[in-house]
Amino acid sequence: MITFINYARLRMIIGDYVTIDEGRRNCLQTTGCKNKSVPFFILFYFFTLFYQNKSNHRRCIVLKFRQLCLIVSMFVLVGCQSTIPIAVHQDKLIKPASPANLKFTMLSKAKDVRTQAINQIGRHTISLLMIPGFMVITENEDLEVAIIKRVRETLTSYGFAVTIVDKLEQSKDPVLVIQIDDLRNYLFSWLYPLGITWGKMELSLHLMSPDAKDLWKANLEGSSGTVPSIFYMCGFDTRVKDDLTANMNQLVEVVSSKAFAEQLKKAQVSGGTK
16 A cells, blocks of 8 residues: 555655646646656556565565666656757758749748647657657747748748738738648657657648638658667757758758749739639
């Protein structure tokens, strides 16, 4: 039977759970530590609270194993990420060969067509069976808004004139809509202190009329890869930065192309409709 003291000790290690849901996020976060996930070691610790034996030798083994679980858990809890900012590697962005003087309108939010929860960019996994753990979400900004902000910042720095609208019908001209087709990252931490994060991101561009008709579409090549980390499980941050930077360079190449300029001019001449 779990005593009050044991429960209090376990609560101190794990932290208090709070649900972040306000109609947008379905995830659990712990408020008592930097990491918002419960490592597999704590489950063992919880089990040992039940497993008692009159044998002094057996009791000593259980006690030592319990202490080991607590120590390892604290390292993992402090080291893992639960939220990350959406950013790009500024030094890896590729500037267009010729100065850009194109003007167009873009929707203020990306369209997320994934099946994952809103703002989810990854998950921790537990054991070799890859049991889904707690989610990793965006920090301070919604994912759909953050991606558009990074895109606009990059394009305007290259000379593009980008107007933002919240709805298609607010524009008289065609609107460029960025769609999130795929974005996922998984941290494999069962080799702790070595962590490996695998992830991928795929975006697509859609030129749409004010009455929501698809005028043109371009699928970006996307990006994927792995990132190793030691002790501090920071692979999510690096992985998303790498993938967004690669997608950003592909996006800049597309909107800088003659084909995009011609499609945009054609759509504008026809009044933003087919």
